[in-house]
Amino acid sequence: MPYRIxxxxxxxxxxRQQLTDEVxxxxxxxxxxxxxxxxxxPTVAGPYATLVATARAEAGAQMSLAWQHPPITTDSGMNLGIPYPRDRSNAARATCIEVMRQHP
Structure with missing residues (x-):
């Protein structure tokens, strides 16, 4: 969502309403x-909850920053250059997927 914003x-x-509806x-x-x-x-629910909480924390902060920027008005501006970091979300997703794979 920070990219969409x-x-x-x-x-x-x-x-603004459309984007908040999507969120x-x-x-x-x-x-x-x-x-x-x-x-x-139930054994997967905990790691999934951790993934959701982690993703919400990362994306929430990134969305807040994204709203502070004006809308992009040029084609060249569409390439933001530096990706938003997702290290914690990626780690939580990997853990969640591993638990899912082990679940019978």
Whole structure:
């Protein structure tokens, strides 16, 4: 989402609403999958919860920073140059996937 925010077409209330709706949808899907895992695969639910919390912390901070930038208005600006770091999220995802692989 920080990339989507940086690359938003404009700073209108409609665009802001669309992006915040997308964030809400993502959060709802993560909550659904968390509940499903708690029912179907409790041993996986913990690592998944850690992944979600880690991703939300990283992305939340990055989204806050992204909103502080003006919308990109040029084709050359679409390449942000430096990726947002996801080291903690990637590590949490690897752990979650490993637990998922071990789950019967």
């Amino acid at each position: 940086r690359r938003r077409s404009e700073s209108s209330s409609a665009v 809400s949808s993502l959060l709802a899907r993560m909550a659904f999958h968390q509940a499903w895992l708690q029912i179907e695969a």
